[in-house]
Amino acid sequence: MSTVTFKIWRSGEDGKDGKLVEYQTEASEGMVVLDVVHKIQATQANDLACRWNCKAGKCGSCSAEINGKPSLMCMTRLDMIPIDKPVTIEPMRAFPPLRDLVTDVSWNFRVKKKIKQFKPRPPDAPDGTWRMQQEDIDRVQEFRKCIECFLCQDVCHVLRDHNKHDEFIGPRYLVYTAALEMHPLDTEDRIPELKKAQGIGYCNITKCCTTVCPEHITITDNAIIPLKERVVDEFYDPLGWLWKIIRPKG
Amino acid sequence: MAINYETFEYDVLVIGAGGAGLRAAIEASSAGVTVGLVCKSLLGKAHTVMAEGGMAAAMGNVDDRDSWKVHFADTMRGGQYVNNWRMAELHAKEAPARVQELEAWGAVFDRTKEGKISQRNFGGHRYPRLAHVGDRTGLEMIRTLQDHGIHQGITVHMEWTIVRLLKDGNRVVGAFGYDRERGRFKVFKAKAVVIASGGLGRAFKITSNSWEGTGDGHSLAYHAGAELLDMEFVQFHPTGMIWPPSVQGILVTESVRGEGGVLRNKDGKRFMFDDIPDNYKNQTSTDPEEGWRYTQNDKNARRPPELLTRDHVARCINREVKAGRGSPHGGVFLDISWIKEKISNAPEHIKKKLPSMYHQFMQLANLDITKEPMEVGPTTHYAMGGVRVNGETQMSSVPGLFAAGECAAGLHGANRLGGNSLSDLLVFGKRAGEFAAKFAKENPHVQIDEAQVEAAAQEALAPFEHGASTGGSAEGPYQVQHELQNMMQELVGIVRTEGEMKQALERLGTLRDRAAKAAVYGHREYNPGWHTALDLKHLLTISEAIAMSALDRQESRGGHFREDFPDKSAEAAKVNSVVWKAEDGSMKLRREPIPPLPEELKQIIEEMSK
Structure with a gap:
């Protein structure tokens, strides 16, 4: 047991003028940052706001910035971070603050709704079922591990620093689109939107999203780059362009 | 006092956006009625996301000896024959179609060599039966329902909490709640209400449930006059x-x-x-x-x-x-x-x-x-008991009030088989949505009673008044909650005795008094202390129902183990426990005979136990 100091972001009245407030608490073996927040909430600050649900890294609710790094509070053990100096816990900075550690992530839900939904080919068997081989769905299953914690959106400089929320859907929704585009049964085409409304070109593959992903999805290499290639094939490949004129789709 | 609130009107209001709630909302919406969906957390974060193993459905993809009959018999045996057999039958018959439907909505299950949906072994299931995605099947399910549901015209109210159901005479006509973000009051006018609020594990200290599992739906239904069934059966995983x-x-x-x-x-x-x-x-x-x-x-x-x-x-x-x-x-x-x-x-x-x-x-x-x-x-994992519903329509004893998923009782009897939960959510979520929509089409809207709204609002604000009037000296909600959880763990946990449970019921009385005085400070915006104070009422209600039902069942069966009655009793095998709220506000219990099994189902069970 040792006493650890935490500096937790507390918002002022009406959610503005926040500041870091110091709390001290005892740390015990195996404790994670979310335990600390709960302990402080139960004993020192009943109204300290934070989101959480599963406490096992499966729901993606407790996203925050711990010592400046976007992380899940429930999966950050105190013995993984230096606790000999104060540990800072702040809300995700790429989204508007609501209160304390809680931010307004509703933009993400609006973005998802604009992406064309799954549209399967007709069933393969008379009983209405499909056949797919495991090796053909492995890559889609990687993308579908996403727990929508939005840490990738938080760290992405296009959103965080350049505020392109209206022009760029962010890594989460590029992964989502990749999962749909690479789904063996899907028949929809989402490539034109990716280029135009969804701003895939803004991503300059700095891979920060991949670094922070708690599910270890190789966002940039496996999702974004293949989508960029599809955009190139569709819009910038002169031979492909010629082919489309000779043999139009449909 | 004049209460400020915003009013919303839907044909069907669904409370809870886990597997059952989402499935119900999708079904109701596709029946052509307007649907509102209220959830305590963000969409896609509900406890369904934690489900790991899979969803049980007798598709026979891995072992073609499997059939709905084997699944039915397994479910009844697992539940030690106090299940609602009609639900067990419907569940076994309809689960395969519900799972395949998910594939049509984009779910990507693990495959067999022939390219079909793969199925795995699980406790109590005779054949490999669980459709799965590694060990994150719940995530796959909730994401599939969520991503399909957002295109169905359902209005979702995220991070809103319902604290009371509103009634007109006998019928449920809406609900009262608040939004977390601002703490403002909301009134829903609805022709039918589906409760799909999940479990109650937070009544115990050691639990796999998240903060949301406070038995809200059980308690909302109970206070609105619905009966709770078999509350003694709590699954310790x-x-x-x-x-x-x-x-x-x-x-x-x-x-x-x-x-x-x-x-x-x-x-x-x-x-x-x-x-x-x-x-x-x-x-x-x-x-x-x-x-x-x-x-x-x-x-x-x-x-x-x-x-x-x-x-x-x-x-x-x-x-x-x-x-x-x-x-x-x-x-x-x-x-x-x-x-x-x-x-x-x-x-x-x-x-x-x-x-x-x-x-x-x-x-x-x-x-x-x-x-x-x-x-x-x-670890405390699952409530087999819950709102008593009609096995086919999922309507409770209160007209217009439906329940599906973990908060509804019947399917699992005294013990749930792993994998039967996710399929339960799909099968009965769909049914609840379907019949709620039907009810909404057949019954008009009813005026909301202002007095009920006002009473609910006053009750909800009481913790702040305690805070203000005592000037910081009063006990907060967390202490009461922790004590309740410790008490339930020790006295009504995995091994039970009469003496301990009587003690538990007594201590619940004291805790109720303390909860009624618990104080909250600060303001209404995203204030977890306030939310904890409001959840206490639900936790206390369902804890009482569990202790009372457990005390009454003088035998050991499934999730309910009595050290003083370690064996099964032939008498107790014939009854379900029913708990309801009497006129004077006290909790009452009666034993109700289980309806006899129809001959054909009886034969299936006999055949399968050979």
Whole structure:
């Protein structure tokens, strides 16, 4: 047991003028940052706001910035971070603050709704079922591990620093689109939107999203780059362009 | 006092956006009625996301001997025959179609070699039956329903909480609640209400449930006049994490055992072989080698005793620990790493089959499950009991009020089989949505009674008044909550006795008084102290229902184990426990005879037990 100091972001009245407030608490073996927040909430600050649900890294609710790094509070053990100096816990900075550690992530839900939904080919068997081989769905299953914690959106400089929320859907929704585009049964085409409304070109593959992903999805290499290639094939490949004129789709 | 609130009007209001709530909302909406969906957390974060193993459906993709009849018989045997047999029948018949529907909506299940949906073994299921995606099936399910649902014209109110149902005479006509963000009051006018609020594990100290599992739906329905059924049956999942302390209770999926994991005590003995119940003897292997073959899909092998039903495995673990044969931190060992004796690439195999377990132990306990055994112990996991519903329509005893999923009772009887929960959500979520929409089409809107709204608002604001009037000296809600959880864990937990439960009922009275005075400070915007204070009413209500029903059932059956009545009783086998709120506000209980099984279902059970 040792006493650890935490500096937790507390918002002022009406959610503005926040500041870091110091709390001290005892740390015990195996404790994670979310335990600390709960302990402080139960004993020192009943109204300290934070989101959480599963406490096992499966729901993606407790996203925050711990010592400046976007992380899940429930999966950050105190013995993984230096606790000999104060540990800072702040809300995700790429989204508007609501209160304390809680931010307004509703933009993400609006973005998802604009992406064309799954549209399967007709069933393969008379009983209405499909056949797919495991090796053909492995890559889609990687993308579908996403727990929508939005840490990738938080760290992405296009959103965080350049505020392109209206022009760029962010890594989460590029992964989502990749999962749909690479789904063996899907028949929809989402490539034109990716280029135009969804701003895939803004991503300059700095891979920060991949670094922070708690599910270890190789966002940039496996999702974004293949989508960029599809955009190139569709819009910038002169031979492909010629082919489309000779043999139009449909 | 004039209450400020915003009013919303829907044909069907769904409370809860886990698997059952989303499925109900999708169904109601496709029936052409307007649907509002209220959830305490963000969309896609509900407890369904935690489900790991899979969803049970007799599709016969891996073993074609499977059929709805076998699934039905397995469910009844697992539930020790106090189930609502009509629900068990419908569930077994309809689950395959519900699972295949998910595929049509974009779910990507693991495949068989023929390219069909793969199915895995699980405790109490005779054949490999669980459609799955590694060990993150719940995530796949909720995401599929969510991503399909957002295009169905459903209005979603995220991070809103319902604190009371509104009535007109006997009928439910709406609900009252608040939004977390601003703490402003909301009134819903609805022709039908579907409760799909999930479980109540937070009434206990050690639980796999998140903060949301406070029995809201059970309690809302109860206070609105609905009956609660079989509340004594609480499932203690045998394998929760126990070390380090901060992760105590977090679930370790049954799939670990389904993939060949074994339970051992501190002497290295596989103690599950010591105690195999009679009704499972002919299906259970006494030979470790045969058990291993079963986990590797050998159709001629019988299941290892680690895959007996959860109630039984949990009690065996409890016994080992009490006898001093437990692991260092008061549990037993669950070992999957041993399969390296059988498989050459065991570490990769384990990571592929149990990715989130590997991840969970690496990250939270600094333990590599491909190399070392895990330490596990029982954790409060699931409520078999809940709102009493009509097996076909899911309507409660209150007209216009429906319930589906964990908060509804009947399907699972005294013990739920792993994998039957996710399929339950789909089958009965759909039915609840369908019949709620039908009810809404047949019944007009009714005016909301202002007096009820005002009373609900005053009750909701009371904790702030206590805070203001006592000037910081009063007790907060967290202390009451912690004490309740400790008390329920100790006195109404996995092993129960009459004396302890009487004591629990007494102490609930004191806790109720303290909860009624609990004080909250600050303002209404995203104030977790306030939310905790409001949840207390639900926790206290369902705790009383559990203790009262458990005290009344003088036998041991499924999730309910009485040290003073360790055997099953033929008398108690014939009844369900029903709890309701009397005119004077007190909780009443009666035993109600279980309707007799129709001949054809009886025959199926007999045939399958050969």
